Amino acid sequence: MPKNHYPKQGRNMHYKLIVTDEMEKLLNKHIEYLLNKFKSKQAASHLLDSLESLYNHLGTNPFLYRKSQDPVLYNFHYREAKLTGLDYIVIYKIKNTTVYILGIFNCLENYSGKIDTANNTKNG
Numbered sequence: 001m002p003k004n005h006y007p008k009q010g011r012n013m014h015y016k017l018i019v020t021d022e023m024e025k026l027l028n029k030h031i032e033y034l035l036n037k038f039k040s041k042q043a044a045s046h047l048l049d050s051l052e053s054l055y056n057h058l059g060t061n062p063f064l065y066r067k068s069q070d071p072v073l074y075n076f077h078y079r080e081a082k083l084t085g086l087d088y089i090v091i092y093k094i095k096n097t098t099v100y101i102l103g104i105f106n107c108l109e110n111y112s113g114k115i116d117t118a119n120n121t122k123n124g
Contacts, residue, residue, distance in 0.1 A: 013059030015094070019101045022116070026104050027051070030088070050083040051104070054090060057081075062092065062099045070112045078115065082107070091115055 034044040057064055058081070065081040068074050068091065081090045087107040093100045105111040 013056075014097070015059050015062055016098045017055055017059055017101060018098060020103075023101045023103050030104060030106075047083070047086060047088065050086055050088075051090070054081055054083060055101075058092065058099050058101070062094045072112050072117070073115060076117045078102070078117075 030047065031044050034040050034047065062079070065079050068078040068080045070078075073080075073091065076093070078091055078093050081092070082088070083090065089105050089107055089111070090101065091103045091105070091111065093102060102115055103111065105114070
């Protein structure tokens with residue numbers, strides 16, 4: 001599995017996608033878990049394919065997904081997208097024409113306190 005999984009910036013994308021370092025770390029953790037704990041290359045591949053599909057949607061229309069239901073993240077205008085057919089949620093924030101992909105979490109995780117609301121879009 002690739003260490004870095006960056007979105008392809010297609011010509012139909014109207015929004016620039018930025019994958020944060022924290023998102024990369026979390027994604028690598030989930031991929032390693034699927035490969036080492038469950039010994040499932042298929043599950044890891046499915047996760048990456050679903051993520052790439054999500055990136056395509058976010059690049060075209062990031063408003064497609066709802067604002068976070070977590071009160072803290074909601075106040076910071078974070079959004080969440082559930083990966084189709086998987087128990088993973090991707091947290092992101094839209095700032096002008098840039099989408100910051102901040103983290104990926106299992107749906108059962110308490111991810112609210114794991115998102116750095118102060119520093120994750122400091123360049124945007």
